[in-house]
Amino acid sequence: MAENMLRVRARQKAKKPSFNRHDCQKKKRLSVSWRKPRGIHNKMRDQIAAKGGIVKAGYGSPRAVRGFHPSGYKEVFVKSIADLDGAEGCVLRIAAAIGGRKRAIIIAKAAEMNLRVLNPRVVTAAAEPEAEAAAEPEAEAGGE
Numbered sequence: 001m002a003e004n005m006l007r008v009r010a011r012q013k014a015k016k017p018s019f020n021r022h023d024c025q026k027k028k029r030l031s032v033s034w035r036k037p038r039g040i041h042n043k044m045r046d047q048i049a050a051k052g053g054i055v056k057a058g059y060g061s062p063r064a065v066r067g068f069h070p071s072g073y074k075e076v077f078v079k080s081i082a083d084l085d086g087a088e089g090c091v092l093r094i095a096a097a098i099g100g101r102k103r104a105i106i107i108a109k110a111a112e113m114n115l116r117v118l119n120p121r122v123v124t125a126a127a128e129p130e131a132e133a134a135a136e137p138e139a140e141a142g143g144e
Contacts, residue, residue, distance in 0.1 A: 005065040006072050012061065017053030069118070084109055091116045 022037045022044045024030040034055060037045040044051040060066070069075045073091045078084065079098070084106065092115055094106055103121065110117050 002065055002068070003072065005062045006068065009061045009065050009068075012059070016059050019053060019055050022051070071116075073116070075118070078106060081106060081109060084113065084115070087115060088113070091118055093118045094120075 019034045020032050021030055021035045022042060024032050036055070039045065044054060047054060067075060069091050071091060073089065076083065076087045076090045076092055077095065078087075078092050079095045081102070084092070092106075092110055094103055094117060098106070107117055107120050
């Protein structure tokens with residue numbers, strides 16, 4: 001069922017227009033991000049076809065696959081190690097505020113459970129031994 005709905009979502013998203021802000025191509029100061037046109041003389045608000053698509057209901061994904069990753073798995077947002085319980089058959093996205101030590105633990109446990117991590121930013125601990133090695137010769141030189 002979900003595989004079929006993922007194909008339906010892909011077909012719908014292929015037809016979806018890119019919703020750009022009205023006249024963003026004309027004025028450099030306007031960002032491309034969508035803003036609803038509200039002017040009384042605005043052609044986009046009047047839904048003139050040549051002026052571009054307008055955001056409205058009907059462009060959304062099927063409810064059965066809403067929130068799924070493009071790989072076809074449900075995404076789970078992980079803030080702690082306890083969030084990994086019950087995440088079988090899902091892909092993980094680790095919160096940005098998670099530090100290096102806890103992130104490494106979460107990645108290791110996910111590897112044990114055969115779960116895919118979407119943002120496995122690995123913090124290298126190689127900088128610490130270099131700092132210690134640099135401090136040792138200074139101590140030896142000072143002792144002579």
